[in-house]
Amino acid sequence: MGATRVGVIGAQGRMGAETVRALSEATDLELVAAVGSGDSLSLLAESQAQVAVEFTRPDVVMDNIRWCVEHGVHVVTGTTGFTAERLDTVRGWLATAPSVGVAVVPNFALGAVLMMRFAEMAARYFESVEIVEMHHPQKVDAPSGTARLTAERIAAARADAGLGPIPDATASAVEGARGASIDGIPVHSIRARGLVAHQEVLFGAAGETLTIRHDSFDRASFMPGVLLSVRRVVDRPGLTVGLDPLLDS
Ligand SMILES: NC(=O)C1=CN([C@@H]2O[C@H](COP(=O)(O)OP(=O)(O)OC[C@H]3O[C@@H](n4cnc5c(N)ncnc54)[C@H](OP(=O)(O)O)[C@@H]3O)[C@@H](O)[C@H]2O)C=CC1
Numbered sequence: 001m002g003a004t005r006v007g008v009i010g011a012q013g014r015m016g017a018e019t020v021r022a023l024s025e026a027t028d029l030e031l032v033a034a035v036g037s038g039d040s041l042s043l044l045a046e047s048q049a050q051v052a053v054e055f056t057r058p059d060v061v062m063d064n065i066r067w068c069v070e071h072g073v074h075v076v077t078g079t080t081g082f083t084a085e086r087l088d089t090v091r092g093w094l095a096t097a098p099s100v101g102v103a104v105v106p107n108f109a110l111g112a113v114l115m116m117r118f119a120e121m122a123a124r125y126f127e128s129v130e131i132v133e134m135h136h137p138q139k140v141d142a143p144s145g146t147a148r149l150t151a152e153r154i155a156a157a158r159a160d161a162g163l164g165p166i167p168d169a170t171a172s173a174v175e176g177a178r179g180a181s182i183d184g185i186p187v188h189s190i191r192a193r194g195l196v197a198h199q200e201v202l203f204g205a206a207g208e209t210l211t212i213r214h215d216s217f218d219r220a221s222f223m224p225g226v227l228l229s230v231r232r233v234v235d236r237p238g239l240t241v242g243l244d245p246l247l248d249s
């Protein structure tokens with residue numbers, strides 16, 4: 001069997017360029033198209049790409065996915081900005097293209113995937129929990145997609161365990177002092193030069209805290225997850241959300 005033909009959308013960006021590098025070292029995957037913001041997606045069709053890796057911006061990712069689904073190209077995207085409504089829209093497009101797979105992965109780092117799993121496991125045992133995500137200052141969105149997903153998973157685990165709201169008697173004198181609330185979980189976003197992508201989940205109970213922390217110091221940390229997703233998505237029609245189902249398949 002020949003190498004899988006892969007196109008990268010957003011190829012000149014931070015993640016796109018790292019993906020291009022990683023693909024050049026994978027013998028079973030072949031980079032056939034590098035699509036930048038000035039290029040037409042038809043480059044993917046002309047180069048007969050089987051899979052598109054998409055790292056662009058929340059305001060363009062949906063158009064890119066729709067084009068790929070309509071043209072029979074599988075998609076692996078790490079772009080942020082996915083809501084339940086957006087995921088439903090993608091499911092709707094896929095209903096008309098039953099052989100196509102789309103993987104939406106908020107964080108490709110294996111350590112980040114485990115951080116979310118461990119946080120979900122711990123959630124039922126602690127009254128308090130807060131998320132602090134820390135990123136480079138060029139990041140266009142806040143909070144991060146990873147923090148959103150972590151908060152949603154913790155909130156669901158708390159609800160399953162019958163836990164009530166997080167105890168918090170604070171009256172904020174300044175708006176934002178207690179962060180944003182995602183499904184009732186406080187999320188704080190820090191942007192600072194020198195950072196890449198980092199997150200702490202801090203749990204609290206009487207007399208103890210538990211901190212689960214993950215650090216991506218280099219974008220190379222995302223590449224094993226990106227390449228794994230490319231290899232798996234071709235045999236996984238429909239929508240896959242997160243790396244967990246791809247790791248476990
Ligand atoms: N899931 C994960 O593990 C990770 C996800 N991310 C997410 O991935 C996304 C990209 O991040 P990052 O690479 O740092 O961002 P960058 O801004 O470095 O890269 C985005 C690239 O997309 C290009 N682009 C914009 N619009 C289009 C378009 N319509 N067609 C093709 N290319 C386009 C931009 O070009 P131009 O500059 O010319 O506009 C730019 O080169 C973000 O949402 C980020 O949060 C980041 C890291 C890990």
Ligand SMILES: O=C(O)C1=N[C@H](C(=O)O)C[C@H](O)C1
Binds near residue numbers: 107
């Ligand atoms: O923009 C980034 O850099 C990152 N974005 C993703 C997110 O928003 O969670 C993944 C990782 O945190 C890096």
